[in-house]
Amino acid sequence: MTLDPDLSRMLERGRAAGGPPLQDMPVEDARSAMRDMFLANGYPIRHSMDLRHLTVQECGGSFSIDIYRPSDMDGLLPAIIYFHGGGFVLGDAAAYDTHSRALAHLLGAQVIFVGYRLAPEHRFPAALEDARGAIDWLSDRFPDLGIDPNRMLLMGESAGGNLAVNAALYARAQGKISFCGLTLIYPVTDMRPFTGGGAMSGSLETYARGVNLDMSEMQWFCETYLNTPSEGSLPENALPTHPDLAGLPPTQIYTAECDPLRDMGMDFALHLTERGVRAKAECLPGMLHSFMCHGNISPRALRQFFRIVEDIATQID
Numbered sequence: 001m002t003l004d005p006d007l008s009r010m011l012e013r014g015r016a017a018g019g020p021p022l023q024d025m026p027v028e029d030a031r032s033a034m035r036d037m038f039l040a041n042g043y044p045i046r047h048s049m050d051l052r053h054l055t056v057q058e059c060g061g062s063f064s065i066d067i068y069r070p071s072d073m074d075g076l077l078p079a080i081i082y083f084h085g086g087g088f089v090l091g092d093a094a095a096y097d098t099h100s101r102a103l104a105h106l107l108g109a110q111v112i113f114v115g116y117r118l119a120p121e122h123r124f125p126a127a128l129e130d131a132r133g134a135i136d137w138l139s140d141r142f143p144d145l146g147i148d149p150n151r152m153l154l155m156g157e158s159a160g161g162n163l164a165v166n167a168a169l170y171a172r173a174q175g176k177i178s179f180c181g182l183t184l185i186y187p188v189t190d191m192r193p194f195t196g197g198g199a200m201s202g203s204l205e206t207y208a209r210g211v212n213l214d215m216s217e218m219q220w221f222c223e224t225y226l227n228t229p230s231e232g233s234l235p236e237n238a239l240p241t242h243p244d245l246a247g248l249p250p251t252q253i254y255t256a257e258c259d260p261l262r263d264m265g266m267d268f269a270l271h272l273t274e275r276g277v278r279a280k281a282e283c284l285p286g287m288l289h290s291f292m293c294h295g296n297i298s299p300r301a302l303r304q305f306f307r308i309v310e311d312i313a314t315q316i317d
Contacts, residue, residue: 064115078151085158087221161187195232
């Protein structure tokens with residue numbers, strides 16, 4: 001393991017501070033802990049934005065959408081439809097606020113942040129329904145939002161990577177929106193290893209404990225999100241088994257070297273290419289899970305953030 005020294009020191013400080021892991025906290029405390037960490041450790045600048053907060057009502061409930069638009073830009077802009085991480089249990093617009101502002105500022109784009117419903121209050125398929133609901137909502141409104149329909153990209157981190165893939169498949173099936181790209185960052189592409197239905201990969205075994213995202217934490221996320229372990233084997237949750245992957249837009253996957261999810265992200269890219277999707281995967285050295293939200297304490301993590309932004313820019317320009 002060649003974990004970035006600054007990220008290693010972050011983990012050491014966390015261990016020295018003590019306290020229970022996220023999965024042993026009350027859910028609201030875990031959400032607050034993640035929010036505080038990301039705001040303290042994340043992107044170091046809070047860019048000024050025009051921000052709209054909206055609530056989308058659907059038959060199963062409601063979810064939120066936050067739209068970040070650079071205040072000094074007019075006309076049609078590209079759009080990043082963004083699904084956040086947090087294991088379907090944690091995460092919200094507040095936790096990712098500086099992150100979303102940075103993406104909008106650096107890309108000269110609107111960021112459509114989807115605040116999907118979280119477990120355990122809303123178990124599977126609530127988040128999946130909200131991802132699809134966001135596509136329906138956007139397909140009826142993107143001309144009025146000042147979005148260039150030829151420059152829309154889906155982006156998902158961790159659990160949000162699963163939702164971004166499902167949103168892309170739904171969008172293709174509906175035929176209302178065509179996305180120019182799909183960017184997945186340390187995505188959750190297969191829940192079977194965490195629900196008793198799949199084999200352990202090398203990275204799951206190597207990084208099962210002590211490197212930010214534990215195997216036990218992933219199991220807790222899945223137990224909290226799913227109604228039964230068998231749901232982890234559904235095509236929506238075990239994406240390599242999905243029958244419609246050939247319909248995905250060009251896909252770029254970024255994995256972290258010191259992340260238990262590394263191998264499943266790399267393997268998913270192979271599954272996609274075998275099904276005719278233009279897909280690439282890259283493992284970023286020295287990084288751990290959620291490195292995108294640790295740029296304020298790790299210059300290397302911040303450089304990787306910029307690197308991913310540059311890659312997205314080539315897709316939406």
